[in-house]
Amino acid sequence: MGAKPFWITKRLDEMTAREWESLCDGCGRCCLNKLEDWDTGEIAWTRIACRLLDGESCRCTDYANRQATVPDCIGLTPEQVETIPWLPPTCGYRLVAEGADLYWWHPLVSGDPETVHEAGVSVRGRTVSEVGIPVEEFEDYLVDWPGEEP
Numbered sequence: 001m002g003a004k005p006f007w008i009t010k011r012l013d014e015m016t017a018r019e020w021e022s023l024c025d026g027c028g029r030c031c032l033n034k035l036e037d038w039d040t041g042e043i044a045w046t047r048i049a050c051r052l053l054d055g056e057s058c059r060c061t062d063y064a065n066r067q068a069t070v071p072d073c074i075g076l077t078p079e080q081v082e083t084i085p086w087l088p089p090t091c092g093y094r095l096v097a098e099g100a101d102l103y104w105w106h107p108l109v110s111g112d113p114e115t116v117h118e119a120g121v122s123v124r125g126r127t128v129s130e131v132g133i134p135v136e137e138f139e140d141y142l143v144d145w146p147g148e149e150p
Contacts, residue, residue, distance in 0.1 A: 007096050007108065012078035023092040025106045025116045028058030028123040030076075033130055034086055035138055043086045046141040049127035058122045090121055 003009075006019050015023075031053040035044040050070055052061050060066050066073045074080065076093060087094040092102055102109050105119035117124045128141065 005108065007092070007102060012081060012093065012097055022108055023096060025090070025092050025102075025121070026058050026113055027088065027090065027116050027121050028053055028055075028127070029088045030074075030086075030091070031058075031060065032123065032127065033138060035142075041085075044139075045086075045143050045145075046138050047123075047127050047143045048130050048133055048138060048141050049123065051129055051131050053123075053127065053129075055127045055129070056124060058117070058124050 006015065007023065010019070012020070012023075028049070031050040033046045033048040033050070035046065036042070037044070049055060050060075050073065052066055052070060052073075053059075054061050062069055067075055074084070076084075078097075081087065081093045081097045090103060092106055092108070095102055103119075103121075104110060105115040105121060107113045107116065116122050126143075126145075133141070
């Protein structure tokens, strides 16, 4: 039996930059706009994607410059994983932080970046771009699936 994979043996703050980046399964869920009820803190998900999200690949079209282009884009850190309530339950960062293993469809497990889409976990084909949609209309695009496990 071989050595255990890094996501089982390392904490998030012990990972190399390459290991950290590889934990992203490419689902695109974190790139959806969310609405937060200021009174209750409840998060409501929309199918409205960040203008930089490619709806087919579910990857950022300008990852290196995303925070300059989209100022409210969150550059996820190990500390933030512990405090951000809207990370999907299937998120690799969240799973590792909770001491859980990755799902079978995660590219690190399957060896194939397409399995996240084949499993129905990604946002592929289910989003609209935020470009041209006024914030007042975001409520018209609410969905439940980003917070659900497949």
